[in-house]
Amino acid sequence: MLFSSIPFLYYFLPIVLIVYFLLPKIFLKNTWLLLASLFFYAWGEPKYAILMVTAITIGYVFGLLIEKFRGKPLSKVFMISAVALELALLIYFKYANFFVANFAALTGMNVPTLNIILPIGISFYLFQILSYDVDVYRGDVPAQKNYIYLASYVALFPQLIAGPIVRYKDIEEQLISRNHSFEKIALGIRRFAIGLGKKILIADQMSKFCFTFYQDCDDKSVLFFWVYAIANMLCIYFDFSGYSDMAIGLGKILGFEFLENFNYPYISKSVTEFWRRWHMSLGSWFRDYVYIPLGGNRVSKARNIFNIFVVWFLTGFWHGAAWNYIIWGVMFALLLLVEKLWTLNFLKKSKVIGHVYVLFVVLISFIFFDATGIFENDMKESVVAIGSLFGLGGLPLVSAETFHYIASYAVLFIFAIVGATPVVKNTVLKIKSTNAGEKVINVLEPLFILGVFVIITASLVDGAFSPFLYFQF
Amino acid sequence: MSTKVKNIVLTCVMGVFFFGLAFFAWFKPADDYSYTERKTLKSFPKITWETIVNKKFMTDFESYTLDQFPMRDRFFKIKGGVNLYLFGMKNNVRGDYNYYTEDGYVSEVEYPMNEGSLDYAAGRFKNIYNMYLKNKNTNLYFSIVPDKNYFIAEDAGQLSMDYDAFINTMKEKTDYMQYIDIMDLLSIEDYYKTDTHWRQEKIVDVAQRIGEAMGVTLAGNYKENVLDHPFGGVYYGQSGLPFLKEEELVYLTSDVLDNCTVKTYDKNGKPISMGIYDMEKAYDKDPYEIYLSGSLSLIEITNPNATTDKELVIFRDSFGSSLSPLLVEGYAKVTVVDIRYMNSSMLNRYVRFNNQDVLFIYSTLVLNNSSSLT
Numbered sequence: 001m002l003f004s005s006i007p008f009l010y011y012f013l014p015i016v017l018i019v020y021f022l023l024p025k026i027f028l029k030n031t032w033l034l035l036a037s038l039f040f041y042a043w044g045e046p047k048y049a050i051l052m053v054t055a056i057t058i059g060y061v062f063g064l065l066i067e068k069f070r071g072k073p074l075s076k077v078f079m080i081s082a083v084a085l086e087l088a089l090l091i092y093f094k095y096a097n098f099f100v101a102n103f104a105a106l107t108g109m110n111v112p113t114l115n116i117i118l119p120i121g122i123s124f125y126l127f128q129i130l131s132y133d134v135d136v137y138r139g140d141v142p143a144q145k146n147y148i149y150l151a152s153y154v155a156l157f158p159q160l161i162a163g164p165i166v167r168y169k170d171i172e173e174q175l176i177s178r179n180h181s182f183e184k185i186a187l188g189i190r191r192f193a194i195g196l197g198k199k200i201l202i203a204d205q206m207s208k209f210c211f212t213f214y215q216d217c218d219d220k221s222v223l224f225f226w227v228y229a230i231a232n233m234l235c236i237y238f239d240f241s242g243y244s245d246m247a248i249g250l251g252k253i254l255g256f257e258f259l260e261n262f263n264y265p266y267i268s269k270s271v272t273e274f275w276r277r278w279h280m281s282l283g284s285w286f287r288d289y290v291y292i293p294l295g296g297n298r299v300s301k302a303r304n305i306f307n308i309f310v311v312w313f314l315t316g317f318w319h320g321a322a323w324n325y326i327i328w329g330v331m332f333a334l335l336l337l338v339e340k341l342w343t344l345n346f347l348k349k350s351k352v353i354g355h356v357y358v359l360f361v362v363l364i365s366f367i368f369f370d371a372t373g374i375f376e377n378d379m380k381e382s383v384v385a386i387g388s389l390f391g392l393g394g395l396p397l398v399s400a401e402t403f404h405y406i407a408s409y410a411v412l413f414i415f416a417i418v419g420a421t422p423v424v425k426n427t428v429l430k431i432k433s434t435n436a437g438e439k440v441i442n443v444l445e446p447l448f449i450l451g452v453f454v455i456i457t458a459s460l461v462d463g464a465f466s467p468f469l470y471f472q473f
Numbered sequence: 474m475s476t477k478v479k480n481i482v483l484t485c486v487m488g489v490f491f492f493g494l495a496f497f498a499w500f501k502p503a504d505d506y507s508y509t510e511r512k513t514l515k516s517f518p519k520i521t522w523e524t525i526v527n528k529k530f531m532t533d534f535e536s537y538t539l540d541q542f543p544m545r546d547r548f549f550k551i552k553g554g555v556n557l558y559l560f561g562m563k564n565n566v567r568g569d570y571n572y573y574t575e576d577g578y579v580s581e582v583e584y585p586m587n588e589g590s591l592d593y594a595a596g597r598f599k600n601i602y603n604m605y606l607k608n609k610n611t612n613l614y615f616s617i618v619p620d621k622n623y624f625i626a627e628d629a630g631q632l633s634m635d636y637d638a639f640i641n642t643m644k645e646k647t648d649y650m651q652y653i654d655i656m657d658l659l660s661i662e663d664y665y666k667t668d669t670h671w672r673q674e675k676i677v678d679v680a681q682r683i684g685e686a687m688g689v690t691l692a693g694n695y696k697e698n699v700l701d702h703p704f705g706g707v708y709y710g711q712s713g714l715p716f717l718k719e720e721e722l723v724y725l726t727s728d729v730l731d732n733c734t735v736k737t738y739d740k741n742g743k744p745i746s747m748g749i750y751d752m753e754k755a756y757d758k759d760p761y762e763i764y765l766s767g768s769l770s771l772i773e774i775t776n777p778n779a780t781t782d783k784e785l786v787i788f789r790d791s792f793g794s795s796l797s798p799l800l801v802e803g804y805a806k807v808t809v810v811d812i813r814y815m816n817s818s819m820l821n822r823y824v825r826f827n828n829q830d831v832l833f834i835y836s837t838l839v840l841n842n843s844s845s846l847t
Contacts, residue, residue, distance in 0.1 A: 005535065006498075006535070006538040006539055006542060007534060007535055007538050009491075010491075010494060010495045010498050010538070010542075011495070011498070011499070011538065013491075014491060014492055014495040018492075043531055044528075044531070046525060046526055046528065047526070182477075182480040182481045182484050183477070183480045185480075185484045186479070186480035186481075186483040186484050187480075189483060189484065189487050190483070201555075205560070208566065212566070218585055401632065404630065404631075404632055407563065407630060408562050408563040408564060408630075409560075409562065410561065411559075411560045411561035411562070412560045412561075412562070415560070438476070439474055442474040442475070442476060442478070442479035443474050443479075445479060445483060446479065446482050446483040446486045446487075449483060449487065450486055450487065450490060453487065453490060453491075454490075454551060455551065455552070455555050455559075457494070457548060458548040458549070458551035458552035458555065459552050459555075460539075461539060461542045461545050461548040461549065461552070462548065462549055462552045462567060462713060463539055463567070463568065
């Protein structure tokens with residue numbers, strides 16, 4: 001089920017909230033959340049709900065075994081077994097098609113395709129289960145004895161299918177005890193509204209722009225490809241960060257505190273900084289469960305370079321079982337390496353160059369990434385598009401059709417570009433820093449959020465919704 | 474207002490909004506039909522084990538909730554208004570349809586020119602010519618009705634087809650017919666603001682131009698009648714654009730038309746008597762269908778007061794529904810054929826082509842999207 005859909009907003013969510021707040025005890029609330037989350041998942045993937053329950057059960061049982069044999073060799077055996085089983089599920093359901101297709105292409109053998117349908121959100125929930133077992137092994141958290149609590153953590157619908165990747169240790173205590181208040185609910189509603197607005201009013205419009213623009217334009221130009229690339233870049237950011245905002249907001253309404261996942265990544269001055277601001281929960285997951293166990297940077301330079309490439313190869317591959325994602329990840333490994341070895345200090349001190357450089361490389365990288373699916377993961381198409389940015393292919397610099405589309409979407413682009421920076425947030429904070437300003441903002445905020453929800457509802461009723469881009473990961 | 478009070482107010486306001494709309498959606502009786510959108514609305518889907526496993530129930534439920542959402546027409550207009558007035562967009566895109574408005578006239582973008590479609594349309598006409606008209610002593614005429622974009626697209630900053638190229642292409646492909654140019658007689662005021670079609674009371678001169686080209690003099694003395702029912706055209710609800718007003722639909726009558734006998738045929742080929750104007754349609758989903766009952770495949774109009782025995786066969790689309798009655802005055806019999814609803818290979822069962830005037834009149838909209846022509 002999509003957050004940005006009428007069935008979720010006006011059927012599922014009201015029922016979940018009414019029952020949730022009527023239930024008196026945390027155990028009952030968690031049980032209800034688990035049931036609701038399973039329903040939420042099964043709505044989109046009835047068959048794969050069983051897979052998720054199986055994965056949770058594996059994580060739960062091995063967590064108990066790891067703890068039971070803590071300090072003994074068996075504990076490590078169970079941890080490795082849990083990780084292996086969870087990775088095996090991920091590899092089979094997410095990567096088997098890719099491996100088989102590439103094996104067939106490499107050997108020329110006629111290998112039948114498996115046609116396994118990717119279970120929604122598998123990369124997210126398996127990473128959560130995997131990190132739980134590793135954390136139990138490391139002694140960072142005790143194993144959860146109550147199956148319902150662990151299952152409600154993994155399956156918790158706000159973050160189930162597109163993150164952020166919430167670690168068990170970050171919400172362990174909240175599963176047992178959490179408070180609910182008007183303040184939290186109001187903050188949650190506001191955050192949810194912002195996320196939904198980002199998704200529906202900007203990301204979906206940008207996605208539509210990319211598709212309509214790319215498919216309908218008969219008069220492409222160099223400017224056309226730049227505008228497409230910028231729209232694509234904005235679309236990915238607003239789609240994914242919008243989902244994270246919604247997850248965090250819904251979590252708050254239910255009394256949870258999830259960690260932030262985005263922090264205005266497009267204002268970064270280096271790729272290193274960009275990845276500290278973009279999909280932070282994934283970056284920190286790979287840091288804690290891959291990079292540091294490999295030795296991190298406390299190893300020889302050569303080994304450190306190897307570690308960086310492994311992490312970024314996996315990061316790219318995590319995003320999708322296709323070569324364009326792998327190249328996308330390796331491209332960032334190279335950029336991070338160059339920064340680490342030579343340019344990071346310069347970029348940090350620069351005022352303009354760093355920003356321009358980051359926006360440029362991210363813009364190029366997201367053409368490869370192709371989250372909107374225009375090129376259907378065909379790298380040749382992506383390369384042609386990138387070449388067209390620089391006038392390859394004999395395109396004119398501008399065309400009348402490009403100007404038409406730009407004129408129609410100009411205001412939306414301005415909204416999106418300003419919204420991708422902290423300008424609005426800082427302005428509101430500045431106004432709120434005075435007594436009078438705070439009062440004005442406090443009056444306007446409920447009206448603004450109500451207005452956003454009316455517009456969002458109007459857009460949804462109009463049928464103008466599309467799935468979240470990160471569902472496929 | 475303190476932050477604490479604001480939090481309570483925000484929670485309460487949003488609670489009332491959300492739960493209010495949710496309860497309304499849950500308990501509102503389901504509607505069967507949307508007159509503004511001219512579509513049948515989805516009813517609650519069947520729940521079976523099979524429809525759940527194959528996800529059909531979920532998909533259908535989603536459609537049901539969208540179709541049955543309370544105040545959906547108002548929400549459409551809010552969304553359209555936001556696109557136009559908040560985001561400054563030139564268009565309100567709804568699915569595959571792309572609407573805009575200029576000086577109160579609503580239209581759907583028709584771009585680019587689809588040469589394949591023009592080829593196909595011309596091929597269908599040629600096929601009819603080869604099957605029925607060649608060497609049959611028929612006088613062949615062809616005319617093109619411009620869509621509203623011809624008049625307003627460029628001013629509205631929309632992408633616009635090259636209509637000169639469009640017409641020249643069609644003229645070249647139909648060079649066995651005499652082309653009758655009516656473009657200069659028309660302006661945007663000759664069309665309904667909320668509909669694709671032209672206004673019958675504004676095209677008397679068009680009928681006269683066509684009649685003149687075919688060697689027929691049409692006096693064009695008609696009485697204007699206003700439908701006692703407001704007319705919201707096809708774009709009125711479907712465009713999702715705000716601030717549109719319903720219009721007056723006018724139809725023309727005369728003694729000649731009043732005395733005509735009109736018949737069509739049912740599926741079994743049995744003749745059915747009807748009128749030039751079908752007033753029952755005024756209260757149906759599309760009041761524009763009062764003209765010759767809208768989308769009928771074959772209609773025969775006999776004019777007992779004709780001073781000639783000439784016959785006319787019109788191959789037409791919906792624009793022809795309002796035009797055809799205005800040509801009746803000059804003929805003893807007018808046969809109106811719509812090959813979107815009747816396979817052209819079956820025509821000889823109903824029409825004997827010999828010594829007639831034959832007019833092909835099609836709008837640019839149909840010619841540019843001609844796959845429905847048979």
